[in-house]
Amino acid sequence: MAKAGMDVTEVTTPCLLLDIDKVKENANSMIERCRKLGVKLRPHMKTHKCLEIGEFSTGGTKACIAVATLTEAEFFARGGFDDILCTALFTADKINRMKTLSEKLKLFHVMVDSSYAISLLKTPPSTDTRWSVYLKVDCGNNRGGVRWDDTAEALSLAKAMLDSSCSISFQGLYCHDGNSYACRGASEIKTVGGTSAERLLLLADKLRSGGVCVPTVGLGSTPTSSHPTESMQKLTELHPGNYIFYDVAQSVIGSCNIDAIAVKVATRVIGHYPHRNQLLVDAGFAAMSHDGRGVLPNHSTCVVQDHPELSLVNMNQEVGFIEAVNGTMNYTDLPLGSLLFLLPYHVSHVSCKPCIM
Amino acid sequence: MAKAGMDVTEVTTPCLLLDIDKVKENANSMIERCRKLGVKLRPHMKTHKCLEIGEFSTGGTKACIAVATLTEAEFFARGGFDDILCTALFTADKINRMKTLSEKLKLFHVMVDSSYAISLLKTPPSTDTRWSVYLKVDCGNNRGGVRWDDTAEALSLAKAMLDSSCSISFQGLYCHDGNSYACRGASEIKTVGGTSAERLLLLADKLRSGGVCVPTVGLGSTPTSSHPTESMQKLTELHPGNYIFYDVAQSVIGSCNIDAIAVKVATRVIGHYPHRNQLLVDAGFAAMSHDGRGVLPNHSTCVVQDHPELSLVNMNQEVGFIEAVNGTMNYTDLPLGSLLFLLPYHVSHVSCKPCIM
Structure with missing residues (x-):
């Protein structure tokens, strides 16, 4: 890595250049936006995979982050971060590494959308810990997750976690509303963000009516977190990632001005x-x-x-x-x-x- | 990296799996093909960037390789390889690293296609070494290189190297005939390989007629090196890279059977x-x-x-x-x-x- 402050004409190319003032500005704007909204920010690290930038984006707390892989989780755990949510759906080959992270961290959360994944968590990580688990929900993004309108399936999975003989602590719902990437302009973005939030909150209410405690209702994508709607105030957390740098795609979508890149x-x-x-x-x-x-x-x-x-x-x-x-x-x-x-x-x-x- | 010989069902996914027997078979087939052709093999390392595979592909000599970047050159030099050709066109910011490689290795070659690049080599790497330089030629690939039919430009650049007050030792011509990637089937591949070789050899002859010694005439791409033509016997070296693994694209082109991947x-x-x-x-x-x-x-x-x-x-x-x-x-x-x-x-x-x- 070239040194901060060196003359840009001296870099050996190709070279990724970061404008650290803009990074800090993007970090602080999102922190302030979430503060005003009254929603916890859980920034995603997958875009930068960098300890220093993780520190900026958490306002220096080094806590409450999302990561895309166990390798990223292990990297940030070694770097002193805690309260880490791994957003990848997992299979049996990952369980030992997940156990180690659960034992090492105060808070390590994983994500499921199937009874298969829940069945892999029937033994707690250790005698005095439980798996902290989010249910992944699909509010229209068509990637992973239980569909927001499939209450029966969501309730069945949530109850399976409650009935897990204390191996699982159910944390609530998570949705990546990545369908916002098809938007053009703030108005379309707000429609997707608002709709996703309403769908997720509706499902949370239905689970609560079904006797399930849902502490967390989290949504996230850079477009919708950059232009939050009023209904998003009722969420408990947001987890955008790309906003820390932004890019040309985000400026085309309307998440940011090109100067914010x-x-x-x-x-x-x-x-x-x-x-x-x-x-x-x-x-x-x-x-x-x-x-x-x-x-x-x-x-x-x-x-x-x-x-x-x-x-x-x-x-x-x-x-x-x-x-x-x-x-x-x-x-x-x-x-x-x-x-x-x-x-x-x-x-x-x-x-x-x-x-x- | 997971260990050789472990049960494949135990790998943590996603994971790149190498069939080492096929790697060795692909390496040995290309060595044998070049031996029969009477042309030196200078395998390209950009596909695998791996010391062990570099050793297979050089038949254990760890000499006479091509690389795509100075970082790769430095990596293979540290790993004990020599006679390294860096195929990237360079700019002034790279000169110090090129000097270090020229001093460290018995043979380190660079590539030019402009008087700008030659002007950067007017000082030799050290008092007792010279820059070893190939002229990059474009035989129809439309990437870098002097056009094969622009004899005036090629002659002008070759003469500028000869007139360099002993800072440069002109090695000859290099062409990546990557237009072979548009071929479908051995017959089309042989047409591209044959045409490229004839064009390159014609230019070499014209340079020789103009008083320039052209020790090396090298051509390379995986498709044409997998199906060499008779006219390619007159070349002095081939430098394919992808053949060490092959892939679906190469099977579609017709370089290999899908079983060779x-x-x-x-x-x-x-x-x-x-x-x-x-x-x-x-x-x-x-x-x-x-x-x-x-x-x-x-x-x-x-x-x-x-x-x-x-x-x-x-x-x-x-x-x-x-x-x-x-x-x-x-x-x-x-x-x-x-x-x-x-x-x-x-x-x-x-x-x-x-x-x-």
Whole structure:
């Protein structure tokens, strides 16, 4: 990792650049938004996988976070974090690692949406602990989770957890409303966020009517957490992740202004090819990821900062192909060796080495 | 990394599985093919980035390899490899690392296609060494390189290297004929390989006629190296990389039979969703890569081993979405927790942790 404060022209490319002031601003805005909403923030770590940024996003408490994998959970546990929710659905091969985390942490939560998963938790992690378990709910995202309107199934699973002979402590409901990624603009985002929250709260009420205590009702995605609705005040927690950096996709969705994007990839021009009106840069899909390939209006996979006339039209593993959107490439202004800064479409899979500026 | 010889049902998923016998068979077949052809093999390490596999692919010599980045060059140099060609076009920020490699190794080669890059090499790496430099040539691939038919430019660059006051030792020509990836079947592959070799050899002859010594004429891609033509006998080296594992893309191109694929991703079923005829597995694009998303005839991004009725239709970061190609999913045969093995479309960007079986 390059050092904070070094001259950006000195970085070896490709290099992920973080604007640490923007990271802190994004972190603090979400903390403040949740405070006003009266809902606990459980920031997701999957986007950055970084202890320092985890500390910013928890306001320094290093507690109450979500992670996507057990490997991430183990990493943050070693880094001194606690109250960790692992959002992955698990299988039998994961139980021993889950036990170790349950013993090590004050609070470690896992997620289920099937009786199979509950059956794997019939033995408590240790003699004096219980599994802390969320029920994953699908409020329209069509990924994992029990459907929000399948009360019978949700009630059956919740009751199976209550009847678990004290091996399980049922924590409540979790929903990732990732269908918000199809929205364009704050109004559509609020419709998805509001609808998801209402569906989740309705299911929570039905479980309560069925005799189940539901302490937590948590929802999360960056778009809906960036534009919360009034009905979301009745939730108990939010768990967005991408907002810490934001990216071009989030600006297209309407979660943020493009100025809020805290991350970019520095790359250098390595070749001029006027016979096909292209130049090559040293960032390919190994650095930038394929996610969102060609989806922007100019068929670009990213925004080339300060160069609206340029489009990243293709990538190989280590090389990006840049074209002029209209007319002929101005090679004079982009000599070999010159730096360009690419704002990534989807930041969660950008994987070149970071440099905090 | 999981241990060689462990029971495959014990792996924690997602997990990259290598069939080490197939890896060795692919390595030895290419060594034998090049021996018969009378052409030196310079295997590319970018696909596996692994010292042990580098050793197999060099027949144990740990010499004469190609790498895609300086980071890979440094890794293999630390691992005891020598005669390393870095195929990336470079900029000024890379010179110090290139100097260190030139001093450390007996043979370290770099690649240029512009007078800008040559100008960066006007000082030798040290008082008693010279830069060993290949000229990158484009024989129809439309990526980096001087065009094969631009004799004037190639001659001008080669002469600039000869006139470099002894800072540069010109090694010859290099071409990656990656346009072979558009081929379907051995006949089309041989046309691309033959044409590329003839173009490259023609340019070499023209340089020689212009007074330039061209020791090396090297060509490489997995498809054309898997089906070499007679004209390729006149080349001096081949540098394929992907062949060490092969993948579904290579079987579609016609480079290999699907049985030659030495790598697969083990994943487990984590959710049943009969209302949308889907199941979820714990391998998403973080494990499998987006490359080749949905390109197979059944709109799958991979081959699900032993399950021609299944298609990987979508991926999130950590989750894969599998559908039945025709009719209804047979969930009884695919219970939660059961293992599936995915043959990746493009293996070079598969990034989950490996397990050698």
